[in-house]
Amino acid sequence: MKxxxxxxxxxxxxxxxxxxxxxxxxxxxxxxxxxxxxxxFTPGARTAWHRHLNGQTLHVTQGIGLTQSRGGEIMVIRPGDTVWCPPGEWHWHGAAPDHHMTHLAIWDGIAEGQEGVETEWADHVTDEEYQQR
Incomplete structure (x- = not known):
């Protein structure tokens, strides 16, 4: 133990x-x-569009946030909510415009012998995209 x-x-x-x-x-x-x-995240702060080779789990611990998969609807997330983002799914997540939000981001690194990029980052989520809800 350490x-x-x-x-x-x-x-x-x-x-x-x-x-x-x-x-x-x-x-x-x-x-x-x-x-x-x-x-x-401070109010209105958010990730850029990104995806994870092995997926990602988000668990909200405080505040109110937003998340969206590319092509999907923006969803509100609250303390206790857990979000699973499957491998390769483009998504973003962040705080609601008028609330802070904290989440645990949980993901696996690249396995031995596995090829690819652990997290691939793309364009920033525009204000227009963010305000679609």
Whole structure:
């Protein structure tokens, strides 16, 4: 057994996020393939469109957020909600316009012998796309 020393909070890079986002690495994936971050979004902040080679699970712990799969409807997410994003599905997630939101982002890194990009990032979610609801 090993207690992992917490890493400092990190501001989300502008290439991946619109607005102010910070994340705390909970499980960095160097002990196992599983990775977990606590991601803190300020009102209106959101990810860019992205997809994960092995899928992603989101578990909301605080606030109110929004999420959408490409071509789907924007869905409201609240504390206790868990969202599964299947492998390869383009999606985004973030805070509602008038609320902060924190979720746990859980995903697997690349397995030995597996090919591909762990997370592929694309265009930012425009204000028009974000306000579709």
């Amino acid at each position: 207690i992992l020393t917490p890493q400092p909070s990190t501001q989300g890079p502008a290439a991946w996020f619109t607005g102010v986002v910070h994340f705390d690495v909970i499980a960095p994936g160097d002990q196992a393939r599983g990775k977990v971050n606590a991601v803190h």
